[in-house]
Amino acid sequence: MESDRRRSINAPDQPSAEEAAAQLRNIDEVRDRSGRMHAPGALAVLGLWQAFILPVYAWTLLTVMAPFDNSLYVVMPMIITSMLVGGAAEQFSVRQRIGSAMTVLLFALVLVFFALCILQIIEQPYPRILDTLLAIVLGLALAVGPIRWWVAAEDRSVRWVRRPLSRSSRIVTVILGAIVGLLVVTAEWEHANVISLGVVVLFMVVAAMSLKDAGLRRTGYEWSLVHWLLFGIGTVVVCAVLLLSAFTDVLSPVLLATVGSAIGIAIAGSAFLPARGTQQ
Numbered sequence: 697m698e699s700d701r702r703r704s705i706n707a708p709d710q711p712s713a714e715e716a717a718a719q720l721r722n723i724d725e726v727r728d729r730s731g732r733m734h735a736p737g738a739l740a741v742l743g744l745w746q747a748f749i750l751p752v753y754a755w756t757l758l759t760v761m762a763p764f765d766n767s768l769y770v771v772m773p774m775i776i777t778s779m780l781v782g783g784a785a786e787q788f789s790v791r792q793r794i795g796s797a798m799t800v801l802l803f804a805l806v807l808v809f810f811a812l813c814i815l816q817i818i819e820q821p822y823p824r825i826l827d828t829l830l831a832i833v834l835g836l837a838l839a840v841g842p843i844r845w846w847v848a849a850e851d852r853s854v855r856w857v858r859r860p861l862s863r864s865s866r867i868v869t870v871i872l873g874a875i876v877g878l879l880v881v882t883a884e885w886e887h888a889n890v891i892s893l894g895v896v897v898l899f900m901v902v903a904a905m906s907l908k909d910a911g912l913r914r915t916g917y918e919w920s921l922v923h924w925l926l927f928g929i930g931t932v933v934v935c936a937v938l939l940l941s942a943f944t945d946v947l948s949p950v951l952l953a954t955v956g957s958a959i960g961i962a963i964a965g966s967a968f969l970p971a972r973g974t975q976q
Contacts, residue, residue: 739785742924743842746781747835749928750774754809755831756935759824760942761816769879769938773931776872776912780927783913798837805834861918861967868915869923869967876930877960881953883937926966930959 757770808830815822861869919927933955940947 740842740846742781742784743845744839745924745928746777747838747842749777749931750838751831751835752932752935753777754834755827756938758809758812758816758827758830760938761813767813769883769934772875773879773934776875777931779912780916780919783916784919784924786913786917798840801837802834805830805837809834859918859920860970862914864911865915865918866967868912869919870964872915872927873930873960873962873964873967876927876934876963877956879934880930880937880956880959882956883934883941883952884947884949920970922969923963923966926959926963930963933959 753770753774757767757774760770761767808826812822812826812830937947937952937955
């Protein structure tokens with residue numbers, strides 16, 4: 697009896713199944729961080745992707761705001777992308793410092809962007825070349841940091857560890873697939889405002905998940921290259937569809953339904969990739 701008491705005192709407490717699963721997830725995150733700690737190449741690729749897609753959003757919004765008259769079709773992907781990239785950047789140990797001059801420049805570009813949006817809203821004409829110039833300068837400004845990281849890095853390898861997404865990130869990825877697909881399918885629908893409300897509801901669901909250890913930032917943290925590629929293709933298609941819808945008659949409901957469904961299913965399906973951890 698005394699020996700049993702000693703064993704019970706000296707034996708460590710056995711973790712529950714949930715605690716063991718949480719410990720395994722923490723171990724996977726530590727391994728991911730150590731694998732990416734000296735791989736600024738992946739961060740540079742992510743930064744260059746953002747430097748491309750955000751100016752595309754801005755230029756598309758300024759171009760289609762007046763004829764399309766539904767800015768949520770561009771604003772929503774812009775907000776989602778920013779939150780995803782913010783979460784993804786947390787997995788890299790490279791410190792992202794923005795100098796005071798770059799901060800002032802980015803702030804000035806944001807002010808110019810909002811000023812042009814106001815001119816669009818009040819229907820005040822202005823040289824439309826300003827839209828293109830703003831997008832180009834914004835892209836160059838956002839690309840400075842990633843290019844600097846790439847040039848200064850001793851190891852320029854682009855290592856991206858692919859692991860199965862957590863359940864919350866899978867749910868968010870499926871929702872994002874539904875949002876992107878819905879935006880494409882309904883680009884020419886006359887009741888687009890109703891769809892915008894539906895998209896806002898889906899986004900609020902994702903935002904509510906962000907109050908916990910989930911949501912867009914967590915999803916961006918866990919995404920691998922295949923997820924970023926599919927989401928990037930989807931958002932570029934949204935912008936292209938908006939432009940074609942505003943200035944041409946080449947789109948048809950069948951084409952939009954086909955393309956939108958394919959993109960939405962592809963993004964949602966990527967939530968279940970990969971089946972096991974691999975190096976990318």
